[in-house]
Amino acid sequence: MDAARLVEQYRRGDFLFATARRTILARGTDDEITGTDEDALADRVATALADRGGGIAAGVLPYDAATGTPARLVVPRTTHTAGPAHPDVRRLARQRIGAPTAVRAVPEPPIHADAVRTAVTELAVRDLRKVVLARALDVEFADEVPVASIVRNLVLDHRHGYVFGAGLPGGRTLLGASPELLVSRRGNRVVAHPYAGSMPRSADAVADAANAEALLTSKKDRLEHAILTEAVAEALRPFCRDLDVPAEPALERTPAMWHLGTRITGELADPATTALHLASALHPTPAICGTPVDSARRLIGELEPFDRRYYAGATGWVDADGDGEWTVSIRCADAGATSLRMYAGGGIVADSDPQAELDETSAKFATLARAMGLDTGTLTR
Numbered sequence: 001m002d003a004a005r006l007v008e009q010y011r012r013g014d015f016l017f018a019t020a021r022r023t024i025l026a027r028g029t030d031d032e033i034t035g036t037d038e039d040a041l042a043d044r045v046a047t048a049l050a051d052r053g054g055g056i057a058a059g060v061l062p063y064d065a066a067t068g069t070p071a072r073l074v075v076p077r078t079t080h081t082a083g084p085a086h087p088d089v090r091r092l093a094r095q096r097i098g099a100p101t102a103v104r105a106v107p108e109p110p111i112h113a114d115a116v117r118t119a120v121t122e123l124a125v126r127d128l129r130k131v132v133l134a135r136a137l138d139v140e141f142a143d144e145v146p147v148a149s150i151v152r153n154l155v156l157d158h159r160h161g162y163v164f165g166a167g168l169p170g171g172r173t174l175l176g177a178s179p180e181l182l183v184s185r186r187g188n189r190v191v192a193h194p195y196a197g198s199m200p201r202s203a204d205a206v207a208d209a210a211n212a213e214a215l216l217t218s219k220k221d222r223l224e225h226a227i228l229t230e231a232v233a234e235a236l237r238p239f240c241r242d243l244d245v246p247a248e249p250a251l252e253r254t255p256a257m258w259h260l261g262t263r264i265t266g267e268l269a270d271p272a273t274t275a276l277h278l279a280s281a282l283h284p285t286p287a288i289c290g291t292p293v294d295s296a297r298r299l300i301g302e303l304e305p306f307d308r309r310y311y312a313g314a315t316g317w318v319d320a321d322g323d324g325e326w327t328v329s330i331r332c333a334d335a336g337a338t339s340l341r342m343y344a345g346g347g348i349v350a351d352s353d354p355q356a357e358l359d360e361t362s363a364k365f366a367t368l369a370r371a372m373g374l375d376t377g378t379l380t381r
C-alpha cells in the first residue's frame, strides 16, 4: 500500500506516524503495555517484542508519569509501512472541517502573559536557567471531532516533521504535527534533533526573511537553544560513543514557525538500548520543561492552570530490533468525543518578554488551527 492510502485509511483509534522518511499505519491491539515507570516499560516492551520475534510497539509517553498519566504502547494487530507521504499524499483532497461551536483560551491570554512575568522573576529566585510555559485552547464541536480529517490535513501541510495520530487511554486521541525529533535509533546510529528558539513565519517574504535573521542573531534564543543542546548531549552521552554535537544551531522552518535546531548524532554503545530506552532517558528535555528539571517541573505545575497529560510527552514507535523514532509531542491536541484541547508553549529565560511569549504561542497554535480551518487570530491575543 502506498503512503497516501495509509493516510486515507487512518481513523480514530489507529496509530499513524508520517515522517519525511516513512509512513506507518498500525491498527488494532494485540497487546497493550501501560505504566508510569518509563524505564521499566521500555524493558517490558523489549521483552514483549522479543517474545513475539518481531513487530512494533507504538504509542505515547506522557509529559510527567509521576502525575499518574501512564505511558501507553500498543502492539498492533496489523502494521503497514510505506515511504514518505509526500508527494503521494497530494492526490488526496483536503478535508473540510466544520466550524467549532466554541473556542476558549485556558488561561485567558493576559493571564498567560502574567505567568511569563512571574516565571522570569522566579527563574532568578529559584536558580533556574530555563522553564517552558504553555497555554491551551479548548475547542468544542456540535458533533464528533473529525480526528481523521484533521490528521489528513496535517499530513498535507507538512512535508517535513512528524505528523501523528495516536490512541490515548479512554478512547481519546493525541494528534499533531511536531517539528522535533526527540530521538531515533537505527542499528547503532542515534540521532536527536532538539529545537528551541522561535520566530513566526510571515506571508510577506521580506518580513519572513527578517524574522529568520532576527532569530539567528537573537542572544536570548541562542541561550535558550544552548541550554537545550547541552542537556540533550549530556543525556545521550552515557549511551553513545562518538557523540557529534555541532557547535552552531541551524535555522529550521515549519509552515508556521522558524526555529533553531541542532542535529546531534552518535554511535550506540550497547545494542540492548532501544529507541524507547533512549526516549525515556532523554525526556523531558528543556525544549518542553526546563533546567534544572525538577524545579522547572514544579514551577510549571504552579503556573499552568491545567494538567499537560500527553502534551509535551513523546510519540513514536520501537521495533523488535530496538530501532524506532520518537517525536516531542508538541503542536498537538488531545481530542475526546466532541471537544479537543490544543496546546502551545515556549521557553522562558531571564530576558524573555511576556508579550513576545504570548505572540509565540499564538503563532504555534497556527499549525493545528490551519489544519482545522480555524482562524484563531482574534482568540489567541
Ligand SMILES: C=C(O[C@@H]1C=C(C(=O)O)C=C[C@H]1O)C(=O)O
Pocket (backbone or CB within 6 Å): 132, 134, 180, 195, 196, 197, 198, 224, 259, 287, 288, 330, 331, 343, 344, 345, 346, 347, 348, 364
Ligand atoms: C513547547 C513548544 O515548542 C518548543 C519550544 C520552542 C521555543 O521555546 O522556542 C521551540 C520548539 C519546541 O521545542 C510547543 O510548541 O508547545
